[in-house]
Amino acid sequence: MLVVMSKSATEQHVKDVCTAISQLGFEARPMPGEQRTAIGVVGNDRRVDDSHIRGLPGVANVIHVSAPYKQVSREWRQDRTVIELTNGVRIGGDEVVVMAGPCAVESEEKLLEVAALVAKSGATILRGGAYKPRTSPYSFQGLGVDGLKILAKARAQYGLAIITEAIDHASADAVAEYADIVQIGARNMQNFALLKHVGSLGRPVMLKRGMSATMKEWLLAAEYILNAGNPNVILCERGIRSFDSATRNVMDITAVALAKTLTHLPIVADPAHATGRRDMVAPVARASIAVGADGVMVETHPRPNEALSDGPQSLYPQQLDDLIGQLRQISEMLGRPLGQLSR
Ligand code: PEP
Ligand code: MN
Numbered sequence: 001m002l003v004v005m006s007k008s009a010t011e012q013h014v015k016d017v018c019t020a021i022s023q024l025g026f027e028a029r030p031m032p033g034e035q036r037t038a039i040g041v042v043g044n045d046r047r048v049d050d051s052h053i054r055g056l057p058g059v060a061n062v063i064h065v066s067a068p069y070k071q072v073s074r075e076w077r078q079d080r081t082v083i084e085l086t087n088g089v090r091i092g093g094d095e096v097v098v099m100a101g102p103c104a105v106e107s108e109e110k111l112l113e114v115a116a117l118v119a120k121s122g123a124t125i126l127r128g129g130a131y132k133p134r135t136s137p138y139s140f141q142g143l144g145v146d147g148l149k150i151l152a153k154a155r156a157q158y159g160l161a162i163i164t165e166a167i168d169h170a171s172a173d174a175v176a177e178y179a180d181i182v183q184i185g186a187r188n189m190q191n192f193a194l195l196k197h198v199g200s201l202g203r204p205v206m207l208k209r210g211m212s213a214t215m216k217e218w219l220l221a222a223e224y225i226l227n228a229g230n231p232n233v234i235l236c237e238r239g240i241r242s243f244d245s246a247t248r249n250v251m252d253i254t255a256v257a258l259a260k261t262l263t264h265l266p267i268v269a270d271p272a273h274a275t276g277r278r279d280m281v282a283p284v285a286r287a288s289i290a291v292g293a294d295g296v297m298v299e300t301h302p303r304p305n306e307a308l309s310d311g312p313q314s315l316y317p318q319q320l321d322d323l324i325g326q327l328r329q330i331s332e333m334l335g336r337p338l339g340q341l342s343r
Helices: 011-023 108-121 145-158 169-178 192-199 215-227 253-262 271-275 278-290 317-333
Strands: 002-005 027-032 037-042 059-063 097-101 125-127 161-166 181-184 205-208 233-237 267-269 295-299
Touching: 002 011, 011 027, 011 037, 097 108, 097 317, 108 125, 108 145, 108 317, 125 145, 145 161, 145 169, 161 169, 169 181, 169 192, 181 192, 192 205, 192 215, 205 215, 215 233, 215 253, 233 253, 253 267, 253 278, 267 278, 271 278, 271 295, 278 295, 278 317, 295 317
Parallel strands: 097 125, 097 295, 125 161, 161 181, 181 205, 205 233, 233 267, 267 295
Antiparallel strands: 002 037, 002 059, 027 037
């Protein structure tokens, strides 16, 4: 339930409504806005009798949120969530963002080489896994904290923001210390203990859609993070499993457009993990921006054939440059500039 206060409501009115909500046994979450304050009610799993609240001074309206997820829903918050990173990059606002980098941080030398290419291409966020959730235990598992230190070095050198994956509590603590955005991968989308934990870390989180997750499950997973106190969540559509194995996964382009109607959170598309094919990355990235994604995440490598993971879907540097040029045109046509580094 959401209590919308009138424009003329005083601080005391807001306080009194919060007290009344607590007395009903629920938690009140005041959300001051430019025009008026809304007060979210959490802790109720069924419809609350609103007759008492409706009659309190300063209350303009009471809205019953119908979706099972609340804090992530558009009903709960009409303004879109805009996340501003320390290098000035904004996600979810007017600008479209490009996140690019290798699947995994492989060595300092290689990461700095790719960071230079990514910065030159016009992308503003560098990706690269230091903790890799690999299907086989015999595949490269990532460099761990050493990888995070390398990413931090690249940020200092090129001004790029850093996004990297956390796979458990310990890696989440380390990632939150070094990176600008904590990535939760598809395999951990319903690791509820981990979601609660990253909700308490105070760093923006990018939550990838689980490979078999419904829209509702995905948004409820995001709800865990918001409910733990972290409003800065980005959704990432990265393809879902289907009967057809022609591509690695199936890009759910509708989910990108649908997310925009259901939630105020930013949404980013990952055409690399969705398709698994380098030649499909650019067309699907273009389509994602065209349907309203706030950004894309792609993989790139100076020599994809030598990549320790996901080489076949990693763009050659020239392909990254070409793609960003195309995304700039599409986003400008939609009235959205491509985000740039301020320096
Ligand atoms: C990744 O981004 O490298 C990754 C492992 O993605 P996903 O969780 O979508 O498979
Ligand atoms: Mn990958």
